[in-house]
Amino acid sequence: MTGHYQIVLADLRERTRRFGFLATIGLAALLGYQIVAGVFHLRLGAYRGVLNSAWIGTLTALTLGFFLSLVGFFLVRGSVERDRSTGVGQVLASTRMSRIGYVVARFAANLIVLLTVVAVLAVAAAVMALLHAEVPGLDLGPLLAPLVVIAVPVAIVVAAVAVFFDCVPALRGSTGNVVYCALWLITLPFAGGGLLGFTAVEGAASATLRSGGFDAPGGIVLGVGEHDELTTFLWAGADWGTIAVGRLYLIVVATLLVAAAIVAFDRFASADARPTARLKRRRRTAAPAPPSPPAPPAPGSVASDEHRSGFLTEPVVRSSHPVACFAALVAGEFRLLIAGRSVFWYAGAATLVIAALVLPIDAVRILLPIAWIWPVVPWSESGGRARRHGVDALLGAAPSPVLRQLPAAWLSGVLLALAIGSGALVRFLAYPELLVGFAAGALFIPTLAIALGTAGAGERVFQVLAMVAWYLGPLNGVAPLDITGANYAALAAGVPIGYLAAVPVLLVATVASATARVTR
Amino acid sequence: MELQILELGKVYRRGVVALREITLRAEPGVIGLLGPNGAGKSTLMRILATVARPTSGSVLWNGTDIGKRPDALRRELGYLPQDFGVYPNLNAVEFLRYLAAAKGLTGRPARRRIDELLEYVNLTDAAHRPIGGYSGGMRQRVGIAQALLNDPQLLIVDEPTVGLDPAERARFRDMISHLAGERIVILSTHIVSDVEAVATSIAMVAGGRLLRHARPADLVGELSGRVWTTLHRAGDTADLERSGLVVRMVRRPDGVECRVVSDRAPDPSAEPAEPTLEDVYMALARDGQPVEPRIAERA
Incomplete structure (x- = not known):
């Protein structure tokens, strides 16, 4: 267990000392600032919630879920590949490290990095509640609950997807990047609402509106621009416990993805030198082993005449065109x-x-x-x-x-x-x-x-x-x-x-x- | 043909000094650049190969400042870096053709040259396999071949024998010996036997400074009468280390045979030994100071 903890710790140290991590934290902070500054808004048709802790928390959670689902993946993916390319993987493979332990450790490191981003945005949401709330006061429960129920499960799934992509040979590297982008773009319109929590929030907010005697509000929209013209309603938060239960399937999905990653992980057996089928065929038809080089000269001696006669006689002609x-x-x-x-x-x-x-x-x-x-x-x-x-x-x-x-x-x-x-x-x-x-x-x-x-x-x-x-x-x-x-x-x-x-x-x-x- | 290095200095970010006022003149032959890890050898090589810039001083190739006109040297340069890569999906022929084109060699002459080089580095049979499947030694041989593509007048090779087996190392030394008559070869290594076999002069570098630049025989001669061998009981070498520089210890059934650099016999049973370049190197590598003054202080 200590060994796996050390794998997670070393991975975190490596990642958090990279420019990319700092840049992403900076980007998250910028995102938080834009939420604080009111650049992003959340509306249901012509309605929006009054800016209180509950609404700010919900707005932040949905924005963050969206951000993590795309940027988060690219932030955390590639750690297994890095172990492979740096040769650290070969060293780890020679230890008693288990496949389960390694993959789970990588998943845990992915998750910790993403939760760091969640924490940055949680602070931003608290700042917004203190500075810009239309209902004064900071109410931590309603502020943080949507982050835990909406953003954290997204972080868990993204961490699992990243480790899955890292472990499946066909999805490593650039191909995996493009495949993930394509999947994200294709699934977003019809599955994004459920995965990212928009559907749950829409249902709860619509119910709140209807109970207040408002008309059917229409679809939920996370966007940018002016929102002063929207009609406000008081949002005290959803029944986050019920929504959390409804989102437990994401934990199951993440678990299955990590399990699949464990199955696919080759424990760094496929070194670069592993011959492809084509290469194997060539080797079978190749000539016998190359001839031994000539005997070395005595130290300090120069090449023999026989040696010289066969050495680089071809003149070098530079192209004049x-x-x-x-x-x-x-x-x-x-x-x-x-x-x-x-x-x-x-x-x-x-x-x-x-x-x-x-x-x-x-x-x-x-x-x-x-x-x-x-x-x-x-x-x-x-x-x-x-x-x-x-x-x-x-x-x-x-x-x-x-x-x-x-x-x-x-x-x-x-x-x-x-x-x-x-x-x-x-x-x-x-x-x-x-x-x-x-x-x-x-x-x-x-x-x-x-x-x-x-x-x-x-x-x-x-x-x-x-x-x-x-x-x-x-x-x-x-x-x-x-x-x-x-x-x-x-x-x-x-x-x-x-x-x-x-x-x-x-x-x-x-x-x-x-x-x-x-x-x- | 002449390479002049004039008061060359390199300071990296955060004030890390890699080279300090190195001055050196090179003519056709092999200059062995010898020094411990972190001595500044690779930085010097990178500057000479025009892939890094000095922060002070200059390098003149046949009188032309390569800092201002790097292409004057690049046309006549072969460079094998210490850490170089390959494109794994290309085979050796394709990779060398690509680099040949970058060096201005095309068409049939380039193809013939590549074939000849591949034969010389013993890669003809593997020439059409993707380089990604090569062993470390085979990749190193591809690196040697690319450095010789344009028949360079200045050949810079940084730790070239890393990854080569003993036979390949000997073959490489043979090649360097042959090349040296017509061009300047700068061979950086910390494998003393590689340099000893081929170098016409040796530049010793430590702590970013050039400590000595002399013929191997002169360097070795400086330790004449100052190298001793003595047999000690195992675990009883502390006194010996105080009396001189222990450059080698070999465990034997009857004790530990020690080789010591010292102006006088380290103990009554010590016998004088013929100095070697390794003695000079070890004396240098221990504290990065010129050998002669340090010994003089002890005397």
Whole structure:
């Protein structure tokens, strides 16, 4: 037990000393401030609760649940992968550590980190109750109860989902990030209300309104903006005990997820060197073991003549054509983008190209943003790939590392956009007005990816931004986020042109950022 | 062909001093950079490889300040960092082609050079396997191959034999010996035998300072008549450690054979021994001070 406690403690120390943790706590504090400042509001149709401890607690709990369900996952995921990549996992695996103990310890560390965020927001809610309450006074019970009943179960589930994603091989790394984002976006509209507590609060608040003689209030909305025009009602809180019982299924879900993670956890048996089936086949057909190297010379001696005659006789010829040299570099960068993807990834990309060639043009306009979600993982690695794999020192010692390698990496990203969007591009040639949207997407998305990667933002930032923009823009018609102009309103408003204009700005910032890194 | 390091200094954030006014001149041959962990060797290598900048001083490559014009050196530079990575999904040929393109080598000449290098580092049979499946030694050999891609005039290798088996280490030393005639090779290591075998001169670094830069024979000669071996009973070496620097202890059935650096015999039974570079290194590594003055103080 002490060993597992130490695993949790070491994990917490490692995480809480990272910039990402501090940034998230800062973000939570900012969120709390915005709640305090009244930026967020909660309403039922045309009604809102009077700002008392109970309403402030409910508002904070719902906001926090929403925040934790997305940002919280990315805050805590990756601890198992970190143990794997740093080699700490191999050391742990050589101890008596049990799979159950390790996974539960990781889950516990995830949960403690998320509960820290809950605690920050609880303090913010108390401050709000003291400073901005329309009913003076701080009533801790009604203030904290919704946090415990609504936000804490969300934290428990998110902590379990994160450890599950970390332990299931197919969900590790960037693929898991995109899958989680997609699941979050897809399930939010129909299951989010229950999971995040909105349905329970809506039911209780509606009952309160009806008992006060008000009309049916309509749906619950957590939003931003003015709320002074809303009619107020007195909210003394819900029957949190009953709601808590109704949310116990989330604890069961979390337990099942942790159990599944324990089953899936390989105890770090799958080291990087584990041969794939393809590799095994190659090994079987490979030539016998390499010949032994020649006998070493005596210390201080130089190589024998026989040795010299076979040593690096090939002259080195530098390319005199800068274009050929750059093209070779672009080819290398493009290979890096697509190498190592699964067969399904290539099949999906081919399907998207073919579908764009045969579907009606209006469907193609919606399909194109989906096609450009497909390479979100390779794009997200741009800019930070060399650093992540420890190749940056090798590239940094080559001539003009920024002015040659960076443009090649950027161009390869654009080429990938063109390749996967090629079906749509062929169709859009007959509709010239749509080409500006295509150009905006093909240029802006990979440029944003490499800009964030070069700035050291990490792959998750781009992945989340791309998924959210895709969901809100093309799918839900939020025009400012509709980069490709999939909806006519965005196209008419010139949104794609705005994104096109941002490309050179981002490129300049990327070059500046890369130069600063190289010349440290 | 000349590399000049002039009063080079590097101070990291929070005031951590990595290098202090290092001045050194290098001509074709192998310079062994020897020093304990944390001596500043890797920082010096990174500055020479143009991937880090000094906070003071300069480095001149054939008279050109590489701080101002790094590309003047990068075209002629081969660099094998201590901690380098690979792209695990590429095979060795693809990875080397990528780095060859970054160094300005393309087409058939690049392919031929890569084939030759892979053969030399004994990776031809594994050349088309993803590097992610390579052993540590194989990855190190890929690193050596990439450093030689552009036939560098300045070859900087930082702890190059880490992860190599004894035969591979010997082969690598052989290669360094061969290369040294035509170019400057800077070999950083704390494995004394690696340096002893190939270096034409040795620079000893500790605490960010250059303590000595001399030919191996001169360094060893400074300890002439000051190295002793003596046999002591097990657990009875405290007196010995007070009388000199114990650089090695070997347990034997009849006691502990100690090798001591001291101006006079540490005990009546001590016998003089031939000094080695390891004695010099151990004397340096113990307290990071130049060997000669410290011994002089004791005398």
